[in-house]
Amino acid sequence: MTVTxxxxxxxxxxxxxxxxxxxxxxxxxxxxxxDRVLRAVNDLxxxxxxxxxxxxxxxxxxxxxxxxxxxxxFFGIMAGAAQSQIGGPGDGxxxxxxxxxxxxxxxxxxxxxxxxxxxxxxRQRAAAVVLTxxxxxxxxxxxxxxxxxxxxxxxxxxxxxxxxxxxxxxDAVLAALAFDNRGGARALTEHxxxxxxxxxxxxxxxxxxxxxxxxxxxxxxxxxxxxxDGDQDRLTVHGWYDxxxxxxxxxxxxxxxxxxxxxxxxxxxxxxxACAAIRDHGLRIxxxxxxxxxxxxxxxxxxxxxxxxxxxxxxxxxxxAGRLAMGKEKPPAGGILTIEAELMVRGSTAAPRG
Amino acid sequence: MTVTxxxxxxxxxxxxxxxxxxxxxxxxxxxxxxDRVLRAVNDLxxxxxxxxxxxxxxxxxxxxxxxxxxxxxFFGIMAGAAQSQIGGPGDGxxxxxxxxxxxxxxxxxxxxxxxxxxxxxxRQRAAAVVLTxxxxxxxxxxxxxxxxxxxxxxxxxxxxxxxxxxxxxxDAVLAALAFDNRGGARALTEHxxxxxxxxxxxxxxxxxxxxxxxxxxxxxxxxxxxxxDGDQDRLTVHGWYDxxxxxxxxxxxxxxxxxxxxxxxxxxxxxxxACAAIRDHGLRIxxxxxxxxxxxxxxxxxxxxxxxxxxxxxxxxxxxAGRLAMGKEKPPAGGILTIEAELMVRGSTAAPRG
DNA sequence: CTGTTAGCGCCTTCAC
DNA sequence: GTGAAGGCGCTAACAG
Numbered sequence: 049m050t051v052t053x054x055x056x057x058x059x060x061x062x063x064x065x066x067x068x069x070x071x072x073x074x075x076x077x078x079x080x081x082x083d084r085v086l087r088a089v090n091d092l093x094x095x096x097x098x099x100x101x102x103x104x105x106x107x108x109x110x111x112x113x114x115x116x117x118x119x120x121x122f123f124g125i126m127a128g129a130a131q132s133q134i135g136g137p138g139d140g141x142x143x144x145x146x147x148x149x150x151x152x153x154x155x156x157x158x159x160x161x162x163x164x165x166x167x168x169x170x171r172q173r174a175a176a177v178v179l180t181x182x183x184x185x186x187x188x189x190x191x192x193x194x195x196x197x198x199x200x201x202x203x204x205x206x207x208x209x210x211x212x213x214x215x216x217x218x219d220a221v222l223a224a225l226a227f228d229n230r231g232g233a234r235a236l237t238e239h240x241x242x243x244x245x246x247x248x249x250x251x252x253x254x255x256x257x258x259x260x261x262x263x264x265x266x267x268x269x270x271x272x273x274x275x276x277d278g279d280q281d282r283l284t285v286h287g288w289y290d291x292x293x294x295x296x297x298x299x300x301x302x303x304x305x306x307x308x309x310x311x312x313x314x315x316x317x318x319x320x321x322a323c324a325a326i327r328d329h330g331l332r333i334x335x336x337x338x339x340x341x342x343x344x345x346x347x348x349x350x351x352x353x354x355x356x357x358x359x360x361x362x363x364x365x366x367x368x369a370g371r372l373a374m375g376k377e378k379p380p381a382g383g384i385l386t387i388e389a390e391l392m393v394r395g396s397t398a399a400p401r402g
Numbered sequence: 403m404t405v406t407x408x409x410x411x412x413x414x415x416x417x418x419x420x421x422x423x424x425x426x427x428x429x430x431x432x433x434x435x436x437d438r439v440l441r442a443v444n445d446l447x448x449x450x451x452x453x454x455x456x457x458x459x460x461x462x463x464x465x466x467x468x469x470x471x472x473x474x475x476f477f478g479i480m481a482g483a484a485q486s487q488i489g490g491p492g493d494g495x496x497x498x499x500x501x502x503x504x505x506x507x508x509x510x511x512x513x514x515x516x517x518x519x520x521x522x523x524x525r526q527r528a529a530a531v532v533l534t535x536x537x538x539x540x541x542x543x544x545x546x547x548x549x550x551x552x553x554x555x556x557x558x559x560x561x562x563x564x565x566x567x568x569x570x571x572x573d574a575v576l577a578a579l580a581f582d583n584r585g586g587a588r589a590l591t592e593h594x595x596x597x598x599x600x601x602x603x604x605x606x607x608x609x610x611x612x613x614x615x616x617x618x619x620x621x622x623x624x625x626x627x628x629x630x631d632g633d634q635d636r637l638t639v640h641g642w643y644d645x646x647x648x649x650x651x652x653x654x655x656x657x658x659x660x661x662x663x664x665x666x667x668x669x670x671x672x673x674x675x676a677c678a679a680i681r682d683h684g685l686r687i688x689x690x691x692x693x694x695x696x697x698x699x700x701x702x703x704x705x706x707x708x709x710x711x712x713x714x715x716x717x718x719x720x721x722x723a724g725r726l727a728m729g730k731e732k733p734p735a736g737g738i739l740t741i742e743a744e745l746m747v748r749g750s751t752a753a754p755r756g
Numbered sequence: 757c758t759g760t761t762a763g764c765g766c767c768t769t770c771a772c
Numbered sequence: 773g774t775g776a777a778g779g780c781g782c783t784a785a786c787a788g
Contacts, residue, residue, distance in 0.1 A: 050557065052780095052781060052782085053781065053782060054781080054782095062758075062759085063758065063759045063760075064759090064781090064782075064783090065758075065759065065760080065782095065783075065784085066757090066758060066759075067782095068782065068783060068784090069757095069758090069783095072783085075757090076757065077757070077758085078757060078758085081757080081758080093553070095521060095524050095525050095553075096525050096781095096782085097457070097525070097527070097780085097781050097782070098453070098456075098462075098525040098526040098527065099452070099453040099454070099455075099456035099457040099462060099526070099527060099780090099781085099782095100453070100457045100764090100780070100781035100782045100783090101453075101781075101782050101783070102452075102453035102764095102782090103451070103453040103454045103457050103764050103765065103766085103780090103781080103782070103783090104763085104764055104781075104782040104783040104784075105764085105782080105783060105784085106764070106783095108452075108453060109522075110526075112505070117478075117482070118472070118478045118481055118482045118485070118506065119475050119478035119479045119481075119482050120475070120478065121473050121474070121475060121478075124471075124472045124473035124474065124475075124478055125473045127472055127473075127508070128471070128472045128473050128508050128510070131472070131507075131508050132510070135515070135518075147518065147522065149507075149519075149522045149523075149526065150507070150508075151466070151505030151506065151507055152472065152505065152506045152507075152508070153485075153503075153504070153505055153506075154481070154482050154485050154489075154504075154506070156482070156486070161489070164489075164501065165503075167449060168463075168501065168503045169503075170449050171449050171450050171451070171452040172452040172453070172464075172503065173451070173452065173453060199447070199449075203404065291700055291701075291704065317701075320701060320704045321704070323704065324703075324704050327706075346645055347645070347671075347674060347701055349678075350645065350674045350675070350677065350678050350705075351704075351706075352681075352705075352706035406764095406765060406766085407765065407766060408765080408766095416774075416775085417774065417775045417776075418765090418766075418767090418775090418776095419766095419767080419768080419774075419775060419776080420773085420774060420775080421766095422766065422767060422768085423767095423773095423774090426767085429773095430773065431773070431774085432773060432774085435773080435774085450765095450766085451764085451765050451766070453764085453765080453766095454764070454765035454766045454767090454780095455765075455766050455767070456766090456780095457764090457765080457766075457767090457780050457781065457782085458765075458766040458767040458768080458779085458780055459766080459767060459768090459780085460767095460780070757788105758787100758788085759786105759787085759788080760785105760786085760787075760788095761784100761785090761786080761787095762783100762784090762785090762786100763782105763783095763784095763785105764781105764782085764783085764784100765780105766779105766780090767778105767779095767780085768777100768778090768779095768780105769776105769777095769778090770775105770776090770777090770778105771774105771775085771776080771777105772773105772774080772775080772776100
């Protein structure tokens with residue numbers, strides 16, 4: 049039926065162990081022997097049985113990359129970069145060699161699915177797991193995550209965070225690459241303040257996520273430093289990280305607050321929705337109202353006017369996370385690395401009227 | 403060290419076989435016994451050993467979803483929808499039950515990586531594989547793909563295409579959901595012709611992909627039907643499916659052809675680049691030049707002006723592919739289903755000047 | 757450098 | 773409805 053390693057061994061006139069050594073390549077084998085084995089592998093079109101090999105070796109070549117929303121380029125860019133470091137270049141033949149199987153798992157932002165995926169990866173004895181994007185701050189979930197990650201680490205799975213703050217009191221995580229969301233948000237709001245804005249609406253993400261909190265905190269730090277902390281809560285609307293939320297929240301801001309001169313959005317996608325709402329309201333950007341986003345996704349520069357935003361080096365961070373997961377790079381001191389954000393000033397922000 | 407099924411059996415005072423039956427749920431077990439087993443599973447925090455179980459059962463719970471570009475929402479939307487059908491709702495506890503592990507693999511559009519991923523999934527004895535997006539038409543690659551898919555199907559892996567035309571002479575594929583790219587493209591160009599356009603530039607995708615070819619063919623059919631087939635080649639520029647290609651190709655069209663009154667792009671992302679190029683050239687959309695895209699990705703409605711494009715039901719198709727992969731739905735007659743595309747007329751197209 | 761020998765942890769007949 | 777036993781295909785010590 050299906051070709052096994054023993055078949056290959058028989059055909060190459062060597063022992064199964066030798067075939068295994070050739071295939072795994074972590075053991076010296078005479079060149080002539082290896083050639084014979086490889087020829088047999090080709091002749092029989094043999095493909096290693098992953099489960100069997102994982103069972104025997106007590107580890108698999110699976111690497112999981114968890115993302116909150118696979119349809120969001122924010123995650124796609126990070127995941128793609130991570131995968132490129134993990135999957136290996138291949139040998140151009142389509143025949144799999146020693147590569148890892150880098151796969152991305154879409155949690156949809158649900159804490160339960162995040163845990164489920166981790167359990168599934170634990171079950172597969174995954175070699176590594178990369179968790180991308182902000183975390184949910186619910187204490188129960190955090191505790192469950194810490195416990196689960198500890199178990200994974202115990203079983204030999206490397207855990208890396210990418211764009212996620214470190215878990216307190218946990219040494220299960222090899223490295224945490226955290227974006228400086230707070231600093232980026234602060235710089236962005238400072239930019240608006242310098243332009244002369246005083247009444248700045250904020251369309252935030254879901255309340256319980258670290259990314260949301262950090263960006264909001266940065267914004268408020270800047271406001272407070274400028275002596276503006278009176279009606280912050282009234283000027284903040286929470287929603288999800290999508291276009292519709294940006295649209296709805298901005299409509300609300302515009303209707304109940306005629307005097308907002310600028311809208312800061314949780315991210316670029318939300319900003320796009322905000323722009324649409326502002327236009328539908330009959331106002332111009334940036335003449336009547338300034339708009340700013342966050343992330344600097346590829347489409348942001350093509351918005352009209354081009355979106356002022358905060359650039360996050362998503363691809364670089366993803367690639368580094370991939371390398372860390374593969375053990376190609378040693379983790380930063382303390383296991384934590386803060387990745388700087390860069391303010392990108394474009395056409396969607398300007399001084400307020402009058 | 404690590405908890406095994408035998409440990410659970412001992413604690414529940416039953417045989418390993420019984421524990422296995424409870425866990426897999428495909429066999430009658432007395433309720434009281436099951437409760438005892440499940441309690442032991444919880445007490446010991448037992449997680450099934452995937453490789454061992456896959457080895458014994460000769461099949462795994464892994465389902466692979468291949469995409470050409472994970473940073474492109476076109477694929478993200480399909481993959482996310484597919485995953486939602488495969489991953490199962492979960493039981494809300496984060497504890498994995500009978501769910502499949504739905505994972506997405508990013509080929510980056512490379513035929514070699516596509517084959518490599520298939521081999522890797524074959525190695526894992528994947529339960530199913532979903533291939534999304536257009537295929538590369540190189541004969542050698544097509545043959546290799548057909549052979550590989552046949553082997554997968556032979557080994558019991560369900561193969562489903564989503565947004566990809568069926569493979570000729572292959573019964574390895576359970577179902578092929580193909581978008582009507584040709585019809586959509588034809589409708590789009592007909593729309594431009596009705597508006598009065600005659601000199602229409604076409605920014606195509608990479609030459610060897612089915613999606614590119616079908617969309618281009620639809621465009622040319624419409625042109626030909628209108629008696630316009632003279633300088634088609636001169637008005638077509640090939641590039642990749644990204645913003646930069648759209649920008650560069652459109653610049654070229656504008657520089658060498660002062661008289662183009664409309665630009666049709668390979669997809670929405672390319673169209674965005676085209677818009678930028680047109681603006682940078684000092685021209686207005688749609689007054690000076692009309693622009694149209696394809697796919698109707700979420701951001702297209704927020705472009706300024708909103709993009710005329712062709713809507714593809716990506717989420718629905720992805721979900722159906724997921725259901726087919728899971729055997730939740732029976733395949734269409736003949737294994738082939740053509741999915742209609744819908745013309746979305748918006749502000750980026752208008753009658754040419756004069 | 758290569759062959760031999762034991763399992764890895766689970767599923768699955770087969771009996772009871 | 774439950775237990776006992778064998779084997780899934782491979783790797784990892786050991787010998788040689």
